Amino acid sequence: MRLEKIHLLNYKNYEDLSLDFSPQINCILGENGSGKTNLLDAIYYLSVTKSAFSSTEQQNVRHEAPYLLTKGVFCKQEQQYTVSCSWQRGQKKQVQNSRIHYDKLSEHIGHFPVVLISPDDTDLIRGAGELRRRFFDGLLSQIDSGYLSDFISYNHILRQRNALLKQFAERNTYDSDLLDSYSDQLLDVGHRLYQKRANFLEKFIPHFSRHYNNLSGKKEEVGIRYNAHFAENEYRSTFYKAYRKDLVLQRTTRGVHRDDYDFRIDDFPIKRYGSQGQQKSFVIALKLAQFDVLRDEKQLKPILLLDDIFDKLDDSRIGKLTEMVVQQSFGQLFVTDARPERTQSIFGNIEGEKKYFTVQRGEITEILVEGEEDQPDHHQNGQQNRQRKPDNVTEE
Numbered sequence: 001m002r003l004e005k006i007h008l009l010n011y012k013n014y015e016d017l018s019l020d021f022s023p024q025i026n027c028i029l030g031e032n033g034s035g036k037t038n039l040l041d042a043i044y045y046l047s048v049t050k051s052a053f054s055s056t057e058q059q060n061v062r063h064e065a066p067y068l069l070t071k072g073v074f075c076k077q078e079q080q081y082t083v084s085c086s087w088q089r090g091q092k093k094q095v096q097n098s099r100i101h102y103d104k105l106s107e108h109i110g111h112f113p114v115v116l117i118s119p120d121d122t123d124l125i126r127g128a129g130e131l132r133r134r135f136f137d138g139l140l141s142q143i144d145s146g147y148l149s150d151f152i153s154y155n156h157i158l159r160q161r162n163a164l165l166k167q168f169a170e171r172n173t174y175d176s177d178l179l180d181s182y183s184d185q186l187l188d189v190g191h192r193l194y195q196k197r198a199n200f201l202e203k204f205i206p207h208f209s210r211h212y213n214n215l216s217g218k219k220e221e222v223g224i225r226y227n228a229h230f231a232e233n234e235y236r237s238t239f240y241k242a243y244r245k246d247l248v249l250q251r252t253t254r255g256v257h258r259d260d261y262d263f264r265i266d267d268f269p270i271k272r273y274g275s276q277g278q279q280k281s282f283v284i285a286l287k288l289a290q291f292d293v294l295r296d297e298k299q300l301k302p303i304l305l306l307d308d309i310f311d312k313l314d315d316s317r318i319g320k321l322t323e324m325v326v327q328q329s330f331g332q333l334f335v336t337d338a339r340p341e342r343t344q345s346i347f348g349n350i351e352g353e354k355k356y357f358t359v360q361r362g363e364i365t366e367i368l369v370e371g372e373e374d375q376p377d378h379h380q381n382g383q384q385n386r387q388r389k390p391d392n393v394t395e396e
């Protein structure tokens with residue numbers, strides 16, 4: 001699967017941008033703060049209808065603009081799909097697909113999978129459990145629409161139950177039948193989510209370990225444990241026993257929304273005992289395992305977005321990753337770098353169709369690198385700027 005072109009209006013620092021991409025390697029080069037990550041984020045947004053970095057649409061729309069639009073042409077099994085995702089201040093987000101009708105926004109999830117590897121990823125290790133849950137829930141939602149709909153209803157029931165607990169406290173009332181009815185629903189849906197998470201992890205771990213060992217040269221053992229309330233015996237009665245606590249805190253204290261994943265290295269928590277390099281390798285292995293799982297489930301290669309990854313890796317790990325590019329383990333690739341010469345030297349000797357772009361304050365220009373000018377041109381609208389290569393991008 002690949003993204004052939006993109007059109008952005010008012011997405012973060014892009015006012016009006018149209019680009020045609022290479023089906024293989026796309027290098028996005030530019031100074032700090034120019035908009036490299038924002039472009040990858042727009043691609044991510046087209047895939048999952050959300051930004052990977054900001055939690056509200058207000059942060060995604062260009063300052064003071066009334067709306068945002070991301071539009072892309074994906075090619076999957078030789079068919080083109082035009083997808084647009086837009087949002088207007090004060091209104092609901094809209095997603096459209098030229099080939100598939102959606103009744104709900106969530107139906108779009110999973111059709112055009114992308115995997116993003118970014119410097120913020122070590123938050124997955126160091127941050128709160130919510131981030132780890134979001135990673136696994138996001139992945140499960142992309143491969144199992146039943147999981148996604150259960151997940152949406154679980155959160156809906158949870159919000160209602162929490163609102164009820166608040167109401168009891170505010171009005172100094174208590175209705176155990178009403179609370180029980182929400183608890184029963186939460187336990188039923190929650191248990192399904194728990195089982196799917198646990199089963200999924202068994203499939204995920206072998207991919208993850210293989211990638212970690214490949215990156216690190218098998219120096220240490222890594223593992224992931226799923227800490228779940230539902231794994232406990234008598235989880236139903238413990239849930240009901242927590243009523244008093246729930247009432248005091250005015251929220252639901254037990255359930256899958258509180259589960260966590262324990263990331264371990266040589267059987268110690270990596271959060272506390274892993275070196276920075278080990279933590280980086282750990283999250284890259286998580287993301288590459290995500291790639292494998294999506295590829296196997298969808299029977300297509302997800303788009304891989306590598307944000308600033310070379311900055312964070314030593315030469316041997318960069319070597320391992322580029323080896324995978326050479327072996328064509330990946331499909332379409334987007335890579336950002338603030339140092340053009342580094343990207344050029346990494347990709348210079350790799351065969352494949354490449355495009356280089358430079359970003360300057362929300363404007364993107366394609367750079368023509370000599371020796372690659374005869375490659376097929378994917379332009380159709382002619383809106384894209386093209387320039388000769390600057391001095392710091394050397395010839396192939």
Ligand SMILES: Nc1ncnc2c1ncn2[C@@H]1O[C@H](COP(=O)(O)OP(=O)(O)OP(=O)(O)O)[C@@H](O)[C@H]1O
Binds near residue numbers: 062
């Ligand atoms: N909603 C928005 N409206 C306008 N500009 C925005 C918005 N959100 C972010 N920006 C701008 O986008 C720029 C950051 O872009 P981005 O994070 O893509 O940079 P980058 O090229 O990846 O930089 P670095 O090399 O430091 O990672 C900043 O100048 C920021 O002010």
Ligand SMILES: [Mg+2]
Binds near residue numbers: 037038308
């Ligand atoms: Mg960036």
